[in-house]
Amino acid sequence: MKIGLVLEHFDPQRGGLENWTWQFAERLEELGHEVHVIACDFASSATGRVPVLHPVEYVTSPVLRAARFEQVLRSLRLDVIHDMGCGWYADLYHPHGGSTRAFREHNLMRIPRWRQIRFWRERRYREQAEIERRELADPAALVVAVSQMVLEHFHALHGIPRERLRLIHNGVDEERFSPQHCAAIREASRRMTGASGDETVFLLVAHNLRLKNAESAIRALAVLAAGGAPARLVIAGGKRPGPFVELARKLGISDRVTFLEALGDIRPCYAAADVCVHPTWYDPCSLVAIEALACGLPLITTRFNGVSELMTDGEEGFLLADPADVAALAEKMRVLLDPALRSKMGASARRLAGQHSLNHQTGRFLALYQEVVSRKNRAVSPDAGP
Secondary structure, X not given: OEEEEEOOEEOOOOOHHHHHHHHHHHHHHHOOOEEEEEEOEEOHHHOOOOOEEEEOOOOOOHHHHHHXXXXXXXOOOOOEEEEOOOOOOOOEEOOOXXXXXXXXXHHHOOOOHHHHHHHHOOHHHHHHHHHHHHHHOOOOOEEEEOOXXXXXXXXXXXXXXXXXXXXXXXXXXXXXXXXXHHHHHHHHXXXXXXXXXXXXXXXXXXXXXXXXXXXXXXXXXXXXXXXXOOEEEEEEOOOOOHHHHHHHHHOOOHHHEEEEOOOOOOXXXXXXXXXXXXXXOOEOOXXXXXXXXXXXXXXXXXXXXXXXXXXXXXXXXXXXOOOOOHHHHHHHHHHOOOHHHHHHHHHHHHHHHHOOXXXXXXXXXXXXXXXXXXXXXHHHXXXXXX
């Protein structure tokens, strides 16, 4: 099958969407499919890989970029076009960022009222909403939601009929992300974070530290520190961490918070950690959370993370109702200072991740591709029958 994967940056170090697409393309190639990647830029390591690369000229306007994606895609003869949320010419839309309307509503929860009007007048948000409107307007295209939460957003907020919606949760490479690999590199990884032998390390991984709520994590760690708990918070991959570095300083816990730049391989961070904290304001289905579960880490996250619908509160970790509830987050972190409880929850976390492997997810998409091809064939030959 000739499969086109459409995204802006084919580079696994750019973020969760890009990393997932990179791994997914590898799986499709291993299964013998002809993979075409249509993107504005590519990681240097993409050159010489099996996928056929189709560059699209980058322009600052998301709407103009979407138009250029369409122009390139119309020139290709692909069986299936699988768009990750950057254009409006595809058979299958798979917006990893979820619904822009839902994203807006969840952001309004954390943004002061005086800034809300200016925030949503920014051109980039208006243009992304226009792209979403046009891609969802195609009645023949299917829309993949990465969680039930996102599926309900598309149905309720955008009026997408349920027959056009498909639910496929994110998957994880459970061989690459495993407790065994973490154990092998744990000692060196903890030295990298500055953690001492008796410290419980809480890990937060995010590019957008405001949306993923690093503030609550830092304030919760300050509560633990005030109680004398031997705990450290590691914040990895954040863009513009300055305000959060300053917050840790003001709270007097700079020596207990480690900030790490984005790493080419995030696994050492999981290896150093004892618990993953992800008190996000909005995350359709966090890949970080699933990777942490696969590594055997208990997870503390919020109900606004699509991964939460896969979890049982108190089994693989804890679920928070309010991302701003620092006291609740601190209490769950305090409970997980217990190594025996962490071990029990970590084993449950690994079992849950095993039910959502990348191989299983790839199989779901291949079945969906076959459905797309069958629909297109019936549209061309309506007398062919079901």
